[in-house]
Amino acid sequence: MSNKLKAAIIGLGWAGCEHLKGYVENPQSEVFAVCDMDEDRARQIAKENNIPHVFTDHQKMLEQSEIDVISIGLPNFLHAPVTIDALNAGKHVLCEKPPARNSEEAIAMAEAAEKNDKTLMYALVLRFSADAQALRKMVDDGELGQIYFGRAGYVRRRGIPIGAGAWFVDKSRSGGGGLIDIGVHALDRCWWLMGSPKPISVLGATFSHFKHLVPKDVKYDVDDSAFAQIRFENGATLMLEATWALNLPGGGYTQIAGTLAGGKIDPLTIYKDDQDIIPEVEDVNGYRAEVDHFIDCVISGETPIASAEQGITLMKMLDAIYKSSDKMGEIRIN
Numbered sequence: 001m002s003n004k005l006k007a008a009i010i011g012l013g014w015a016g017c018e019h020l021k022g023y024v025e026n027p028q029s030e031v032f033a034v035c036d037m038d039e040d041r042a043r044q045i046a047k048e049n050n051i052p053h054v055f056t057d058h059q060k061m062l063e064q065s066e067i068d069v070i071s072i073g074l075p076n077f078l079h080a081p082v083t084i085d086a087l088n089a090g091k092h093v094l095c096e097k098p099p100a101r102n103s104e105e106a107i108a109m110a111e112a113a114e115k116n117d118k119t120l121m122y123a124l125v126l127r128f129s130a131d132a133q134a135l136r137k138m139v140d141d142g143e144l145g146q147i148y149f150g151r152a153g154y155v156r157r158r159g160i161p162i163g164a165g166a167w168f169v170d171k172s173r174s175g176g177g178g179l180i181d182i183g184v185h186a187l188d189r190c191w192w193l194m195g196s197p198k199p200i201s202v203l204g205a206t207f208s209h210f211k212h213l214v215p216k217d218v219k220y221d222v223d224d225s226a227f228a229q230i231r232f233e234n235g236a237t238l239m240l241e242a243t244w245a246l247n248l249p250g251g252g253y254t255q256i257a258g259t260l261a262g263g264k265i266d267p268l269t270i271y272k273d274d275q276d277i278i279p280e281v282e283d284v285n286g287y288r289a290e291v292d293h294f295i296d297c298v299i300s301g302e303t304p305i306a307s308a309e310q311g312i313t314l315m316k317m318l319d320a321i322y323k324s325s326d327k328m329g330e331i332r333i334n
């Protein structure tokens with residue numbers, strides 16, 4: 001019998017299928033089962049990839065003792081309950097972003113990982129690009145000095161996702177709109193590049209002006225743009241903008257500034273005095289690198305770089321942006 005880790009994927013939308021490819025390509029893992037409530041889709045994907053077991057009920061799948069690791073590619077409202085079920089069933093979990101709908105759910109997920117002594121990692125894929133990894137290494141090596149400013153944007157001029165059953169635009173199922181969906185990527189990567197400082201306060205504003213872009217019968221009660229400033233215990237600050245729809249040009253950026261140099265990614269560029277330096281980095285597929293890191297951590301027992309604890313802090317920052325917008329004032333984070 002193979003001694004590879006046996007993986008199973010729950011939720012076979014675009015994200016779940018990227019995880020699947022990662023386990024297929026990693027020499028230390030193989031895909032044992034897939035699960036989706038859409039049985040035809042699950043059977044089709046299993047057939048295409050020679051996967052022996054298909055489920056439509058995640059609880060039934062979790063009863064399979066052969067499964068070591070679970071990937072969760074489900075809508076956001078299912079991240080916490082299904083992750084907790086999987087951890088309680090003795091599986092290690094790689095859960096898609098955002099970690100959950102809010103920090104309370106992320107705390108419960110971290111507690112389940114701790115209680116069961118299992119790895120819980122979040123699929124914060126933008127950390128795994130080659131340029132992000134290289135820039136974070138320069139920060140760790142002190143090449144940029146003390147990082148005191150970051151700015152990140154994930155701006156779509158038009159690009160509101162709906163998802164299976166229109167869950168993306170229903171706050172009760174998604175936890176929020178553009179901020180929690182794509183703002184989470186921009187915020188997470190910039191915060192991580194800054195060395196993951198402890199957030200202490202947030203000023204944010206969110207808006208919902210583009211309901212007319214989704215079909216009339218779809219419930220739409222989420223933000224389609226969000227803007228925030230986060231302050232950290234070490235004195236640093238981060239500016240964020242995240243939009244699914246905005247009457248301005250779209251685009252993305254992640255930039256950090258330190259006392260010795262600054263840096264941005266995509267492409268990686270270092271700004272030192274009046275020089276722009278473009279270091280060479282080998283291109284990697286972030287989705288594969290993310291699964292590889294998860295598998296390595298499960299085997300070694302090391303804590304992943306996108307850990308359960310970091311998921312809590314990330315969700316606290318997002319919660320605070322929503323709260324700050326409601327209150328029209330600054331929110332402190334403990």
Ligand SMILES: NC(=O)c1ccc[n+]([C@@H]2O[C@H](COP(=O)([O-])OP(=O)(O)OC[C@H]3O[C@@H](n4cnc5c(N)ncnc54)[C@H](O)[C@@H]3O)[C@@H](O)[C@H]2O)c1
Nearest residue numbers: 011012013014015036037038073074076096097098163164
């Ligand atoms: N990292 C990335 O780049 C990225 C990209 C897209 C989505 N995501 C994340 O992945 C998650 C899924 O997003 P998506 O776009 O694939 O969504 P989706 O709606 O396209 O797919 C979700 C899948 O889950 C299945 N599903 C729903 N409820 C289920 C249940 N109870 N049991 C089994 N299967 C069930 C649906 O049938 C569907 O196939 C979200 O959290 C999203 O934020 C991440």
